[in-house]
Amino acid sequence: MVVALVICWFVLPVYHAGNLARIMVFAIYAMGYNLLFGYTGLLSLGHALFFGAGMYGLGLAMHLGGVSAGPGILAGLITALVVSGVVGFLALRTSGVAFMIVTLMFAQAGYLTVLLFGTYTRGDEGFVLPQATRALMGIDLSDAQNRYFAALILFAIVLFFIGWLVRTPFGRCLVAIRENEERARMLGYDITRHKLIAVILSGTISGLSGAAYCLLFGSAQAAFAAVPYSIFPLLYVLLGGMGTTIGPFVGTLFMFYLIDWSGGNMMVAGVVLVALALFAPTGILGEIRRRFIPWLP
Secondary structure: OHHHHHHHHHHOOHHHHHHHHHHHHHHHHHHHHHHHHOOOOOOOOOOHHHHHHHHHHHHHHHHOOOOOHHHHHHHHHHHHHHHHHHHHHHHOOOOOHHHHHHHHHHHHHHHHHHHHOHHHHOOOOOEEOOHHHOEEOOEEOOOHHHHHHHHHHHHHHHHHHHHHHOOOHHHHHHHHHHHOHHHHHHOOOOHHHHHHHHHHHHHHHHHHHHHHHHHHHOEEOHHHHOOHHHHHHHHHHHHHOOOOOOHHHHHHHHHHHHHHHOOOOHHHHHHHHHHHHHHOOOOHHHHHHHHOOOOOO
């Protein structure tokens, strides 16, 4: 798949290549979400908080702090790491529906915080990073080709990291928690610790996606911290196939072009999503794996 994405740059029209760069960044977000929802079985409605933490962590560090792209990415990662650690520590005192509600409340609090500190964040307007600052190791990331391959490299790193992680004993324990939490606890695993680590990893990867979006596309906006951006990764994962390694990318690609081709008509998108839920309940990749290619990751 990574090789195919390299080839896509040379064969796709400019419009679709630009779309694919965005899709890869959002797919990183979906992969982070999939680690928590698809592999651990924790349904969060607050991941926009982590995406926004990474975005504003990098954006404010560069916009107000005057740092370069490298330290800016580090600032975004640290911000997402700290926020996900705090949210995980508090939200994991609940479970089930209560966990969903608590994470949603945290996300809404994050969105309102962005608006409250509008003096620095510019509120709903957001802010734009100057083109001259969007360079990493001398590479201009505002250039379309450089932006595409930077997104691809980051996507590949996260893809292979998660592909490795879910096959480690830690990753298999997350799957055990998803399938039967009480049995995993009976076998002696520290369930709370594993869940907290999963929240932190998921939130940090989501924050990395937010930081990458801000750097590669040059803007930070409050809309990315709002509730809809907590729902999108859930849709990406459900469409692509929860608990699959490459499903989040497929779901993101499908959803992006579904909205694009329907002209933003959410009724059309809704009908297609309902049809998929009825006839492909395990998602696109999940159904392909179940029916035709059982070795798909």
